Amino acid sequence: MTALDQIPTDTRPGILICAWEAEGSGWDPVEDLSGEPWSPEGARTVPVPSAEPDALASTLSTYLNDDRCRALLLVGRTRKADGFRLQMRAENRTAEGTHRPDDVSPSVARATAPVGDMVRALQEAGLAAGATSEAEDDAGSYLLYRVLTSLPDGSATPAVGLLRAPEDESDDAVQRAVKAAAQAIARHLAPLPRSRAY
Structure with missing residues (x-):
């Protein structure tokens, strides 16, 4: 059973x-003793x-195929910045940014x-925030590219984005930023048909 299967009658679309x-701090989905992760309206x-x-990348792509x-x-x-950044594109590079691992796939993928x-x-x-087309040579850019280029054909394209916080930003500000970004995404999502409710 996955996290998507835990509430069988929930018609809200899922946002991963x-x-x-692993060593990062800032985003904690569980806010209280209930153990339930925070969710946007x-x-x-x-x-x-x-x-x-x-x-x-494989795990995320599997979820998005659902x-x-x-x-x-x-x-x-x-x-690279003092404010929050929404990264709008990622390049076909390894997680370390050292070389292009695949000569067949597109050179750039754009966030949806x-x-x-x-x-x-x-x-x-x-919060100070802006959008950027500049990718960073790290696992975040690698994941963004891998997920975008593996999205399934023939269905509504999932909304995929990458939010970066300044290195010295407080955990409280990161929490607020993640919530604000997720709420903005949620406003564009339609409820699931009853036949596909979790």
Whole structure:
């Protein structure tokens, strides 16, 4: 049984939230003693723990092949900015950024999440935020590329985005940013048909 199967009558679409850095801090999906992860209005959060990049890319792609899961928000840190960054594209590079592992796949993949709305939501939450086309040579960019290029054909494209927090940003600010970004994504998601409810 996966996290998607735990509530059999839930018609809210699933949003995967994955902080890819095992040692990273900031995003904790469980806010209280209930043990239930926080969810935005109209959607259901599905927390995915960090793992080795190739295994994690496969796990995330498997979730997104399930019609009940309609979005993914990757969460990590940036070394290149003082504010939050929504990364709009990723290149065909290894997790270390050293070379192109595949000469057949596209050189660039573009995020499908509503980046403009996400930036506005962060700014309305009092956080400095912007969008960027500049990728960083790390597992976050690698995961974004791998997931985007493995999305299934013939169905509505899931919303996939990557949120980066400044390295020295407080955990509280990261929590607020993740929530604001997820709420912006959720506003674009339709409820699941009853026949596909979890």
